[in-house]
Amino acid sequence: MLTIGKVIFKATDIIILFAACALTVWLYSTFWFDSTQQGEAETLLVQFADNPPTEYSLSEERVITVEGKIGSSLIEIKQGKARFIHSSCRNQFCVFHGWLTVSGDTAACLPNRISIRLKGAFSDYDALAGSQ
Template identity: 80%
Template structure:
């Protein structure tokens, strides 16, 4: 038994604390440190305004031009990675985000209503596309 001040800890408490710390560490290990938990990135998914999502394979290099409300946005696919290379918006957050490399990576250009994300063959459709 362990006492801190007037509080007595019983063996069951110590067991619970131990289990809680194991649980916490385990959660960190699955959600933060396991590489490629979603599989290899294979598909670039582009959600543009109200259109149905477009999908491009990452194995072919190409440049996608999307004419949005405020101007053109250019998305580049190269060597299995994707990025925004040009945007008409003021803040350029999407361009500064740089390359998307692993499945699950995503970035967006809100002024032009574009969001892009990488998918693996394993990952199914997430719910964002379905929500209005």
């Protein structure tokens, strides 16, 4: 029992709070600092709407043109990195996002419904989404 002012924390409350903090820390370590997801990137996944993503190798330097919902988006692959260089949308958030460098990095253009994601050698199996 811990009393602060008029508020009483019972032993069970403290256990629940402790578990909640542990859960939060675990979520941060899994989704933000997971080494298997943030290694060397090998391929670029380009996805339009709900279609299955198309995979491109990062070793080959090229510019990809993808037709989206409102127009085309240009995606550049260079030196193992990828970025949007042009998009038909108004805000250009995807272009300002800059280079994607490590596996797991994601950029998306919501108006055009196009998203790109880097994939590494070790993240073939996504624990949450199932196999890709």
